[in-house]
Amino acid sequence: MTASPRTIARRRAIAAASTAVALALALAACGSSNDSSMPGMDHGAKPSVSSAAQATPSMSTMPGMGTMADGNGLSDTKDGYRLTSQDTTLPAGKQAAYRFTVTGPDGRPVTDFAIEQTKRMHFYAIRSDLTGFQHLHPTMAADGTWTADLAALAPGSWRLFASFTPNAGTGKGTAFVLSRTVTVPGTATKTSLPAATTSTDVDGYTVTVKGSPMAGMEHPLTVNITQGGKPVTDLQPYLDTYAHLTAFHEGDTAFAHLHPQTKVNGDHGGPELSFHAELPTQGNWRLFLQFQTGGKLHTAAVTLNVD
Structure with a gap:
């Protein structure tokens, strides 16, 4: 049966409208995709680790780069993984061994860990007033029990972090x-x-931090190292990078690990080092920068205010 001219015109109008709608949706999707790939874009929600990695794929190829941990580290449990220990007190003024275990969602000790920055476990100790910083690499027994040999601790409340x-x-x-x-x-x-x-x-080294990070946003941060007013260019690799940077938030000791982006090229690091920073909370953060020269490890601390 042959359709009337009026019916044919109506069908053509509907088809044209459908095509326009489809094209508009496609363009909107493209625009949204481009926005989400812009560094530092939030869109009202914190991106997941996987989406952040997809947005900046080149970062995963940088020396020493690992997956950035989600969260502030202030809990002993996340996604079924739990940090357990029978140690609730440690002695003051002398070396102390802190023993702990990481259990998985099945309740059993985890014994298989990926290597991140040359180690399977990074362990940090910080007192509540952000003094006494220690960064250790504990050893694990066959049953999954880790032992962190801490240097002398001053009296007070300490928070101990396991990064893995x-x-x-x-x-x-x-x-x-x-x-x-x-x-x-x-x-x-x-x-x-x-x-x-x-x-x-x-x-004898001067460490200068450049950058003005804003809370909850990705932001570049650079560190410049000089000695006697002259640029330092003999930094040695430490943990597969030229510097290791850790930050803790004043008041709650929230944790943030700032990932290095400077390519390693033998014992020729410096004077400027680049980091990928995402500090989630406003206020003062105490940054601890560790770098190595002549086989000696140096630890510099500086307070950074985040808006």
């Missing part, structure tokens, strides 16, 4: 930072946090 990536199970490839607190008995004397500044001195 399971190499098997449901959390395979996911970076975790879990923590627990311990008490070191004795009279605790609180140290006031040094004021925010752009530079500090350590072991």
